[in-house]
Amino acid sequence: MSDSPIDDFIQTMGLMWSTEGGPRIAGQILGYLLIEGEPRTLAQMCEALQISKGSASTNARLLESKGVVRRVHPVGSRQDGFLAVPHPSHSLLKSVATRLRGQADEISVISARFPEEREDARERVGAFAEFYRQTADFMDAWTARIAPAQGETPGEED
């Protein structure tokens, strides 16, 4: 089990995802859907990845919220279908950018409270935050350049 290139890829996606700090199964699901190319149900994920129904649901929804996976409702079926969006990595970068911006803001707020006599520290920390912000802007510009308004509002909530 797991020495086919396909399985190997799925495993690797899981490993990569967990390296980035997320749940391994989310990466595996993304890998699976990327391979399949067509909508797959939660039950199919459970079967293919040998995971519990709860994990499939939770992690598929996580991917959905990040905009890398879309949920479809095929006519004639009660099961939800999950499908990797055309360019998952774009949405991925977008959510990274969003997180970066959030962190930058958080840091800015904190550093604004630094005492007067620590102005040097405030400056260094401020520069740190600013770079994060610029990087976020930069990433957004980058993804926009590659995928000019293709997907449309992939994920609303969080």
Next chain:
Amino acid sequence: MSDSPIDDFIQTMGLMWSTEGGPRIAGQILGYLLIEGEPRTLAQMCEALQISKGSASTNARLLESKGVVRRVHPVGSRQDGFLAVPHPSHSLLKSVATRLRGQADEISVISARFPEEREDARERVGAFAEFYRQTADFMDAWTARIAPAQGETPGEED
């Protein structure tokens, strides 16, 4: 303990770092050094952050390998000094780019082994990897643009 803005910042850096999948203490050390602005010893980190000597050593070295922290040997002191580099976030992004490229390569190798009848999958996965690679290139270009050869070879090894 920990409601001064300074401490708050250090805590937040730790949280941010662990969100990214790294050890919390590494983030705290970076925050601490960023605040201080001047070289600090392992002993000082232990004292300030209330951590063990082992953690201080291990995590300082981790930061060093990522190029966000530099080790100095002040004359007249046996202790090593650790100092946040001028623009830590640049080195940070650089190491992200490197990791991205590595992952892209890994995926490419695997997808090359996909069976013939799965060429559609190979194509999707290939596009995924390619985007990763491009993003890595993009990040490198971005950091190079901001900091045009300023720091000099921050981290050799890995």
Next chain:
DNA sequence: CAGTTCGTTCATTTCATATTGAACGAACTT
């Protein structure tokens, strides 16, 4: 309207890894 089949939730368990602290070796000091 009783009986299924879904997806979601949440308390519990499992699992990974961050953190510790003692032991070690190297480089100084006198």
Next chain:
DNA sequence: AAGTTCGTTCAATATGAAATGAACGAACTG
């Protein structure tokens, strides 16, 4: 050269998040 003072390593432990699976409600089905 004996005695310190460093930084590093590594086995053991602690900690936090991921994964499970049973329970629940909603939406179909006959």
